[in-house]
Amino acid sequence: MRPCRWRPCPVAAQRRSGGPAPPPAAIEHHSSLDLYTSKWRYAAKRLRPCDGGSAKQRELARNKSFMAPSTVDGPSMGEPTLKEKAWEPSLEEGVLAAWKVDPDLYRFAPERGQAVYVIDTPPPYPSGSWHVGAVMAYSMIDMIARSQRMLGRAVLFPFGLDRNGINIERTVEKRTGKPLHRWDREAFIAECRKEIEAIGNGLLELAIRVGMSADFARTYYTDSDEYRAFSQAIFLELWPKGLFYRGERPTFWCPVCETPLAEADIEYEERASSLVWMKFPLPTGGEIKIATTRPELLAACRAVMVHPDDERYRNLHGKKARVPLYGHDVPIVPHPSAKPEFGSGAAMVCSYGDMVDLAMFRELRLEPLKAIDETGRMTEAAGFLKGLKVDAAREKAIDELRVRGALDKVEPIQHQTPICSRSLNPIEFISSDAWYLKQLDFREDLKRLAHEMEFRPTRHRQLLLDWMESLTIDWPISRRRFYHTEIPLWYCKKCGEALAPPPGKYYRPWKDPAPFSKCPKCSSKEFVGEDRVFDTWMDSSVSNLFLTRYRSDPTFFKANFPVSLRCQGREIVRTWLYYTTLKSWLVKQSKPFHRVFIHGLGLDARGRAMHRTLGNVIDPWPLIKKHGADAMRIFVASETNPGDDFRISEAKVGGAAKFVTKLWNVARFISSFEEPKEGKLLPTDEWILAELNRLIDVSRGAYEDLNLFLPSNRCREFLWNLFAPHYVESRPFRRTRSGGPCTAAACIRRPSRCRETESPERGRTSRTNSSPSTRTSGSENGTRASPSTSSSRASQSRRT
Ligand SMILES: [Zn+2]
Numbered sequence: 001m002r003p004c005r006w007r008p009c010p011v012a013a014q015r016r017s018g019g020p021a022p023p024p025a026a027i028e029h030h031s032s033l034d035l036y037t038s039k040w041r042y043a044a045k046r047l048r049p050c051d052g053g054s055a056k057q058r059e060l061a062r063n064k065s066f067m068a069p070s071t072v073d074g075p076s077m078g079e080p081t082l083k084e085k086a087w088e089p090s091l092e093e094g095v096l097a098a099w100k101v102d103p104d105l106y107r108f109a110p111e112r113g114q115a116v117y118v119i120d121t122p123p124p125y126p127s128g129s130w131h132v133g134a135v136m137a138y139s140m141i142d143m144i145a146r147s148q149r150m151l152g153r154a155v156l157f158p159f160g161l162d163r164n165g166i167n168i169e170r171t172v173e174k175r176t177g178k179p180l181h182r183w184d185r186e187a188f189i190a191e192c193r194k195e196i197e198a199i200g201n202g203l204l205e206l207a208i209r210v211g212m213s214a215d216f217a218r219t220y221y222t223d224s225d226e227y228r229a230f231s232q233a234i235f236l237e238l239w240p241k242g243l244f245y246r247g248e249r250p251t252f253w254c255p256v257c258e259t260p261l262a263e264a265d266i267e268y269e270e271r272a273s274s275l276v277w278m279k280f281p282l283p284t285g286g287e288i289k290i291a292t293t294r295p296e297l298l299a300a301c302r303a304v305m306v307h308p309d310d311e312r313y314r315n316l317h318g319k320k321a322r323v324p325l326y327g328h329d330v331p332i333v334p335h336p337s338a339k340p341e342f343g344s345g346a347a348m349v350c351s352y353g354d355m356v357d358l359a360m361f362r363e364l365r366l367e368p369l370k371a372i373d374e375t376g377r378m379t380e381a382a383g384f385l386k387g388l389k390v391d392a393a394r395e396k397a398i399d400e401l402r403v404r405g406a407l408d409k410v411e412p413i414q415h416q417t418p419i420c421s422r423s424l425n426p427i428e429f430i431s432s433d434a435w436y437l438k439q440l441d442f443r444e445d446l447k448r449l450a451h452e453m454e455f456r457p458t459r460h461r462q463l464l465l466d467w468m469e470s471l472t473i474d475w476p477i478s479r480r481r482f483y484h485t486e487i488p489l490w491y492c493k494k495c496g497e498a499l500a501p502p503p504g505k506y507y508r509p510w511k512d513p514a515p516f517s518k519c520p521k522c523s524s525k526e527f528v529g530e531d532r533v534f535d536t537w538m539d540s541s542v543s544n545l546f547l548t549r550y551r552s553d554p555t556f557f558k559a560n561f562p563v564s565l566r567c568q569g570r571e572i573v574r575t576w577l578y579y580t581t582l583k584s585w586l587v588k589q590s591k592p593f594h595r596v597f598i599h600g601l602g603l604d605a606r607g608r609a610m611h612r613t614l615g616n617v618i619d620p621w622p623l624i625k626k627h628g629a630d631a632m633r634i635f636v637a638s639e640t641n642p643g644d645d646f647r648i649s650e651a652k653v654g655g656a657a658k659f660v661t662k663l664w665n666v667a668r669f670i671s672s673f674e675e676p677k678e679g680k681l682l683p684t685d686e687w688i689l690a691e692l693n694r695l696i697d698v699s700r701g702a703y704e705d706l707n708l709f710l711p712s713n714r715c716r717e718f719l720w721n722l723f724a725p726h727y728v729e730s731r732p733f734r735r736t737r738s739g740g741p742c743t744a745a746a747c748i749r750r751p752s753r754c755r756e757t758e759s760p761e762r763g764r765t766s767r768t769n770s771s772p773s774t775r776t777s778g779s780e781n782g783t784r785a786s787p788s789t790s791s792s793r794a795s796q797s798r799r800t
């Protein structure tokens with residue numbers, strides 16, 4: 001037994017002194033009446049009727065008279081009303097079934113007069129089944145929704161599925177072995193719909209099974225006509241403001257997805273590559289050695305750059321060098337972008353190897369040459385490499401350099417490679433025609449909004465600020481894909497004018513007739529529809545506007561925008577949070593949210609991100625079957641520091657399941673006593689109620705602060721270290737079994753009359769109580785298992 005760190009237990013004190021117990025410190029300012037009538041009644045008032053119980057049980061739950069203390073005979077022990085001897089995850093199924101029959105249970109009900117609290121939750125992006133990290137992340141968000149209900153708010157907790165996009169398209173492409181651009185568009189869309197339906201339903205089933213308390217009756221889908229029309233309407237509202245422009249310029253390009261990408265779509269990964277040292281002859285004699293990872297781009301080399309302070313090359317400034325294999329001369333330019341420490345210190349500037357090349361071409365006004373096409377193959381301009389994929393072309397270029405004596409050496413190198421976040425393929429920089437949304441102009445405004453929003457944890461605001469600071473190009477919003485929201489534009493065939501229809505309808509310009517009679521510029525009557533689509537973040541970035549019924553319910557919108565809370569993962573700050581901030585600024589010149597809750601990533605037991613390629617993805621279903629959803633919820637709430645990544649292992653989830661078992665055992669034990677109608681408090685009763693009230697206070701404060709860690713741990717400590725060993729197992733408590741007065745036990749178990757009394761951590765069931773199996777006789781020998789501080793109404797509270 002651990003040494004006691006707790007304040008004196010009145011029971012122990014009583015026993016030691018042989019006299020009456022002193023009143024515990026915690027209740028000095030409260031009479032027992034206070035305890036009952038203030039906090040308890042307060043709790044009772046907010047206790048929603050229990051869905052799992054009968055009408056009678058609900059009535060009991062509302063019965064305030066239960067709270068009034070008076071004296072009766074104590075309870076007597078009988079058969080436990082909880083029949084199941086041990087906790088089983090399968091018991092959760094019964095709770096879910098009980099929830100299901102009450103359609104109003106989680107319905108957003110502002111008519112009850114409570115303050116409305118809107119949570120913008122990430123609509124999952126289905127591309128297969130959820131891995132366990134995602135399930136736990138959504139459980140955290142659910143706990144927040146439940147705790148906000150417990151705090152007395154009318155919570156709009158939507159569930160959506162973000163079904164547009166490359167993920168589903170690539171799933172179809174892989175399954176059929178046929179790339180999108182070889183499909184008939186209509187047929188491809190039909191295939192995507194079929195596929196997404198099955199995957200989306202699987203996600204919904206899982207979300208319900210893990211206890212999400214969302215308003216599933218009103219699940220929204222970003223690929224619905226309604227949502228797409230809304231997304232288009234926001235575009236069309238902004239259109240007259242001149243925020244969009246079209247341009248042919250080099251941009252990030254994924255040769256696999258065959259579409260331009262935004263900076264937010266790109267990730268960087270350390271990949272093995274070769275650093276190829278080449279010899280560029282100088283027309284005046286001699287040579288300059290140049291190291292590159294992209295020898296296949298020699299045809300597109302337009303300059304060689306060296307650092308102005310690099311003494312090795314000072315005499316070559318302004319001279320020419322001859323490009324091997326292709327034979328054209330290029331200038332040797334001094335420029336601070338050159339890195340003397342990398343390779344030979346001299347680098348080639350070609351169209352386009354990387355971001356530096358892009359900047360150099362712009363700055364030096366070099367004439368670009370397109371060496372790689374949209375499918376990732378070498379073009380005619382690459383001469384003998386024509387038609388090869390980039391990797392093969394690189395190998396062939398190295399061979400040819402070797403044959404012609406222009407190769408110095410090849411070194412293996414680990415290289416930070418930009419890759420497409422969807423296909424994980426290295427991206428290229430290709431000049432293409434795209435629509436852009438201005439964003440760089442608003443950097444300072446957006447940074448100000450970031451400071452206006454409250455972040456939990458506060459340190460994660462910096463993620464958003466850093467991203468805003470790092471942006472270098474406007475947002476390319478057009479994609480050459482099919483299963484997305486269409487860009488609602490038509491072009492005049494004669495003069496090329498881009499024409500936008502009025503907002504409000506869902507437009508498919510690639511197949512719908514143009515909604516114009518004549519071109520306002522040249523009066524031509526012939527139009528061609530835009531066949532490109534939006535980046536999917538154009539859809540997701542209006543979720544907060546959609547939820548608050550912008551455009552359809554001005555009163556609701558005015559009352560609830562900015563949205564109360566955005567919950568999301570750290571990894572999508574640069575996309576979802578950033579783009580929503582941008583859109584809300586452009587549409588309403590407002591911050592999008594009052595508060596932002598950022599959670600970490602679920603990692604494997606070794607701390608690695610879960611990836612199919614690593615084989616470390618944990619399927620949530622077996623875990624749920626073995627340990628139950630509640631165990632997963634308790635694990636993620638109590639083991640995760642707010643905002644930190646968390647390591648998931650079955651052992652830890654199993655450990656959390658032990659707490660559920662303990663709770664069950666305690667509940668079952670208590671359920672074997674009759675509940676007294678009224679009674680008189682003993683000092684032990686007052687003590688435990690005071691502890692309980694402290695737990696409630698701490699938990700309320702933590703939930704207001706979106707902190708799940710504190711209440712879950714305090715509840716665990718309360719049950720494990722105080723309630724079970726020092727109260728339920730105490731002599732006075734047991735004495736009451738044989739006829740003595742006891743009200744606190746009844747009070748503590750009071751919410752247990754509710755079939756389902758749970759905290760957000762415990763998605764469901766629970767009845768308080770104590771287990772014979774956990775008897776520790778701490779209070780009997782005058783020591784106490786150490787306990788903690790407080791506790792929560794959570795441990796006794798209802799489903800929120
Ligand atoms: Zn891609």
Ligand SMILES: [Zn+2]
Nearest residue numbers: 492495519522
């Ligand atoms: Zn025209």
